[in-house]
Amino acid sequence: MARAAGVSPTTVSHALNGKGVVRRETEERIRQVAARIGYRPSAIARGLRNSRLGLLGLIIRPFDTLDSFIPAGVDYFLRIAGSASLTAMEHGYSLMMVDDPSKRGRPVSALAADGYVVTEPFENDPVLSLLERERIPFVAVGADIARRDEFVTMDTLADKQAVQMIEHLVSAGATRVALVVGTDRNAWNLDSRDAYLDWCARVGQDPLWIAIPEAQGERAGEIALDRFFGEGAADAPDAVYCLMGRQASGIARAAVARGISVPDELLVAAGSGALQNQTMHPTVTAFDLQPEVIAQRAVEAVIRLIEGEAVETPFEAPEALLHLRESTQRV
Secondary structure, X not given: OHHHHOOOHHHHHHHHHOOOOOOHHHHHHHHHHHHXXXXXXXXXXXXXXXXXXXXXXXXXHHHHXXXXXXXXXXXXXXXXXXXXXXXXXHOOOEEEEOOOOOOOOOOHHHHOXXXXXXXXXXXOOHHHHHHHHXXXXXXXXXXXXXXOOOOOEXXXXXXXXXXXXXXXXXXXXXXXXXXXXXXXXXHHHHHHHHHHHHHHHHHOOOOOEXXXXXXHHHHHHHHHHHHHHOOOOOOOOOEEEEEEHHHHHHHHXXXXXXXXXXXXXXXXXXXXXXXXXXXXXXXXXXXXXXXXXXXXXXXXXXXXXXXXXXXXXXXXXXXXXXXXXXXXXXX
């Protein structure tokens, strides 16, 4: 940066953080060069961190591909943010929510926290790379699937949950189980898919699955039903495990609208519950992932890292709670 602007590193620092005396023309040139090359004044953030602000950051990566920070009916993010904030306060810290700090143009404060919790990171996630490069302590809730052993990580147990739900569907009468996952390349989607494929290989079932963007919400129902029951579809399923609660509700609604009885002809279950699962008819069986406990464990882990303590990795998320409802209850 200093070389690009033709000045010393000290002048760059003074121009970007308002310290010292820098001619107005020089300061403007430095800022223009910084904007052109995407320079991030991490020295400022490091200075803030060195003074230990007592501040934690929460970065919820699924927001990057959702169409809203408050998707209709989904309380998972509110629950995890609320619990993370209260747990931080319990330990003498404050908590701020941060959008992707690896984006160009992010505010300096985005990297000012003493440590971060990053939920559902993507494959080769640039946020984790940035935090590692800046030597900022962090905990990943869910593995970066390309670098599973490189960071302190909470195992969210998506593979075990997938097998548990599939076995529940089989016990409820299913003979052919289909899977619907999201398109984000994160551990929840890909570990669930791999567990499903392993289960299919064990029991001799031809896999039947589809990936639908998370932002589709309930609209995913029609997409999934077209894939599983549309013209040209063969060997239709009698059960669907859908990771997202909103999408599971959409599948149940679309099935009923097409004259497919839920649960008599089609069992439907969700990997993470939404309000729609509890209020529609038929109600939809779903996991409660216990986001409050997830947040508590993750925040306590990152505080230990900040304070120089070791954290075993991976450490496990709480066991998901299975709420049985009408969509998998055949009479």
